[in-house]
Amino acid sequence: MSNHTRYLQRRGDTFSFRIAVPSDLLAIIGKREFIKSLHTTDKNIAVPLALSLAATAKHLFNNLKTSMSEANDNKQRDVLIEVKKRMRLIQEKEQGEGALIEQKLAHLREIKQVKLKAENDAFKRALASSRAGGVSIPIANKQGSAVAQESPLPQVKPKRVIWHRLSEIVPAWIRLKNPALATVEIYQAAVKRFEGHFPELYAETIEKRHMREYIEWLKSEGLSSKSIEKEHGAIRALLTIAEHEEWIVLNPAKGIMLPALKGKKVRSYTPEECKKIFNSPVFLNGERPIAAKGEAAYWIPLLMLFTGARREEICQLTTERVKESDGISHLLINPIDDDGRLKTDESQRAVPIHNELIKMGFLAFVKKQAEAGGGQLFPLLKPNKREQYGAKWGDWWGRYIRQTIGITDKRISPAHSFRHLFITECKRLRFREDYERALVGHVGGSRKDAHDEYGELLIPELAVELNRIDFRGLNLSHLHMLNLGRTHE
Structure with a gap:
C-alpha cells in the first residue's frame, strides 16, 4: 500500500477514512479502529481528506495519552467515561477545516496537475461534510449500525491542523x-x-x-x-x-541506520610530491594560466604550505593584514572555512611569516601590492555568490595537480592536503598543543582550555617554533629571490 492510501478503504465505489487505534489506547477507547465515509468516489479528493483526518487523529491520540498520564485518579476516570461514552474523534471549526482541505487540494493540483473544479459535485459533498458541524467518526453499536457521537471532548480538544512542507x-x-x-x-x-x-x-x-x-x-x-x-x-x-516548533512530537529522522562510510581519507602531501609541485612550470618557468589568476598561482600554494591555513583564509588576505610586531612579520588570519563562512568558534590568528617565504620575496610582493593601492592581496580573485574568493582558483589548482603534475591519488585534496602536511609537521616536531592551536586554529575536537584565557602567546615565540618546520628537509632554495633573480608580481 502506498504512503498516501494507507488511511483509505473502499466501500463499494465510495472512499472511507480508516485509522487504527494505538495499542496503548485500546483499553481507553474500547475499539481497534475508526472508520468514516469521505462521501466521494474521487480518489484525488479522498487522499487529502484522509491525510488531514489522519494527522488530526494522531494529534488527538497524543493528547489522550498526555491526559491519562498527567491526570489524577478522578480525572482519569472522567476521561475514560467520556471517551467510552462517545467517540467523536475530530471537531474543527467550519472555516478552519474547509480552508485546510482547500489548501491541500490546491497543493495536490500543483504537484499532480489534478484538474478539480469547485463545482464538482463530489468535491462539494466532501467539503460540505467536513464543514457540517465538524468532522466526526462513526461508532458501531451492538447492532452494527453507525452512530455519530456529537458532544465534544473538552480536555483534549484538537487544534486546527496546519501542515508544513x-x-x-x-x-x-x-x-x-x-x-x-x-x-x-x-x-x-x-x-x-x-x-x-x-x-x-x-x-x-x-x-x-x-x-x-x-x-x-x-x-x-x-x-x-x-x-x-x-x-x-x-x-x-x-x-x-x-x-x-512543536509541529511534530518526535523527529522521525533520528535513530536511522545509515550505510557505513567508505569515503576517502584525505592525506598529506609527501615531501617528494611537494618537490614535484614546486619544480613545476608555474614555479620554475613563471607560467600564469588565465584561470590561475596571476600571482595567486604562485603564492597561494606556498602560503598554504608554510602557514597551514585554509584555502579561503589565504585567498581573502589583504595587504593590511600583513603586519609587523616585535620585529616579526606576520599574517592576521580570519578563521574562514572553505565555504567562505567565518568560523565563530575560532579567534583571529597571528601567524608569523616563515623565513622561507621571506627569502622567496613574499614581503616584497606585499609591498608592491600595497603601493598599487592595497586591498586584496590577490585582486584577480573575485567572490562567487557564496562569498568564496578561492573556489574558481581551487578548481584550476585541482586540475593542475592532477593533470600537469600527475598526482592522481584520490586521497589528496589539492588545497587541503597542505594543511594536513603542516599539522603533521607540528606533531612530528612535538609542538605544544597551544602553539599548534595558535598557528592553525582548532584541529579536530581540540578547543581552548581554561588556562588559554589568561594570556597570549608572543609572536616571537611562535616564530621560533614555526621556523623549525622544514618538511623533513624539503629544499626550496631555487625559489629564493637571490637565486631566482626576480620577485613574483
Missing part, C-alpha cells in the same frame, strides 16, 4: 541557524530530492519508515555513503526545527 521549514532553519550560503544550497537540494520522491508528505506525516525507504532509494540511485549522510543530515535538521 520541508521546503516551508527552510526559512525557519535559516533564521535560527544562520548557515553559510553553501550549506543552504545543500539543504535546498536535499529537500528538492526528498519532496520529489515523496510529493505527498509533510513534516507532520513523515514517519521512520519513510526515512528508511528514502535511504534505500538514495543507495539505489548510486549516491555515496558520504552523500547519503549529508542528505539525511539535512532532512533531520529541518525536522529538528519542526520538533522545536
Whole structure:
C-alpha cells in the first residue's frame, strides 16, 4: 500500500477514512479502529481528506495519552467515561477545516496537475461534510449500525491542523541557524530530492519508515555513503526545527541506520610530491594560466604550505593584514572555512611569516601590492555568490595537480592536503598543543582550555617554533629571490 492510501478503504465505489487505534489506547477507547465515509468516489479528493483526518487523529491520540498520564485518579476516570461514552474523534471549526482541505487540494493540483473544479459535485459533498458541524467518526453499536457521537471532548480538544512542507521549514532553519550560503544550497537540494520522491508528505506525516525507504532509494540511485549522510543530515535538521516548533512530537529522522562510510581519507602531501609541485612550470618557468589568476598561482600554494591555513583564509588576505610586531612579520588570519563562512568558534590568528617565504620575496610582493593601492592581496580573485574568493582558483589548482603534475591519488585534496602536511609537521616536531592551536586554529575536537584565557602567546615565540618546520628537509632554495633573480608580481 502506498504512503498516501494507507488511511483509505473502499466501500463499494465510495472512499472511507480508516485509522487504527494505538495499542496503548485500546483499553481507553474500547475499539481497534475508526472508520468514516469521505462521501466521494474521487480518489484525488479522498487522499487529502484522509491525510488531514489522519494527522488530526494522531494529534488527538497524543493528547489522550498526555491526559491519562498527567491526570489524577478522578480525572482519569472522567476521561475514560467520556471517551467510552462517545467517540467523536475530530471537531474543527467550519472555516478552519474547509480552508485546510482547500489548501491541500490546491497543493495536490500543483504537484499532480489534478484538474478539480469547485463545482464538482463530489468535491462539494466532501467539503460540505467536513464543514457540517465538524468532522466526526462513526461508532458501531451492538447492532452494527453507525452512530455519530456529537458532544465534544473538552480536555483534549484538537487544534486546527496546519501542515508544513520541508521546503516551508527552510526559512525557519535559516533564521535560527544562520548557515553559510553553501550549506543552504545543500539543504535546498536535499529537500528538492526528498519532496520529489515523496510529493505527498509533510513534516507532520513523515514517519521512520519513510526515512528508511528514502535511504534505500538514495543507495539505489548510486549516491555515496558520504552523500547519503549529508542528505539525511539535512532532512533531520529541518525536522529538528519542526520538533522545536512543536509541529511534530518526535523527529522521525533520528535513530536511522545509515550505510557505513567508505569515503576517502584525505592525506598529506609527501615531501617528494611537494618537490614535484614546486619544480613545476608555474614555479620554475613563471607560467600564469588565465584561470590561475596571476600571482595567486604562485603564492597561494606556498602560503598554504608554510602557514597551514585554509584555502579561503589565504585567498581573502589583504595587504593590511600583513603586519609587523616585535620585529616579526606576520599574517592576521580570519578563521574562514572553505565555504567562505567565518568560523565563530575560532579567534583571529597571528601567524608569523616563515623565513622561507621571506627569502622567496613574499614581503616584497606585499609591498608592491600595497603601493598599487592595497586591498586584496590577490585582486584577480573575485567572490562567487557564496562569498568564496578561492573556489574558481581551487578548481584550476585541482586540475593542475592532477593533470600537469600527475598526482592522481584520490586521497589528496589539492588545497587541503597542505594543511594536513603542516599539522603533521607540528606533531612530528612535538609542538605544544597551544602553539599548534595558535598557528592553525582548532584541529579536530581540540578547543581552548581554561588556562588559554589568561594570556597570549608572543609572536616571537611562535616564530621560533614555526621556523623549525622544514618538511623533513624539503629544499626550496631555487625559489629564493637571490637565486631566482626576480620577485613574483
